[in-house]
Amino acid sequence: MHDQPLVEALARALLARGWMMATAESCTGGLIAGACTGLAGSSDWFERGFVTYSNAAKTELLGVPAALIDAHGAVSEAVARAMAGGACVHAPVQASVAVTGIAGPSGGSADKPVGTVWFGWCVNGQVSAERQRFDGDRAAVREQTVAHALQGLLARLGAPG
Secondary structure, eight states: OOTTTHHHHHHHHHHHHHHOOEESSSSTTTTHHHHHHHHHTGGGGGEEEEEESSSHHHHHHOOOOOOHHHHSSSSSHHHHHHEEEHHHHHHSOOOEEEEEEESSSSOSSSSOOEEEEEEEETTTTTEEEEEEEEEESSHHHHHHHHHHHHHHHHHTTTTTO
């Protein structure tokens, strides 16, 4: 697991605060949760993962308004923010990370090419979001998404990566 040093740093940062985290994943299908729970002792800081691949799952499990998805598309800043915030509302956690994107090889458009990923983070009630575009095949996009999601949460916790 090449994300292990990053996961270990995230674990230390969350444990130092006595916080728990959750993930809300679309394009990664649970890979971020898998990276976190691959570390022994993760039950002390990892609470749950939501795999919300469909739009209906985003609405049902995270409370993302269907109208928001209709207005902006599932791969958007608004939806990433709503997913991150929803994870903190629907789980007893102080921190979350959400990802929604187009891993490919199909599904892209001129506005949202394959490799486009929106990230959302919620840390102690503060939600932030960021867009990235990753190159490579489906596996490479998903792998880069996992690393960026973890790095982003670690940075927002004020911890060194």
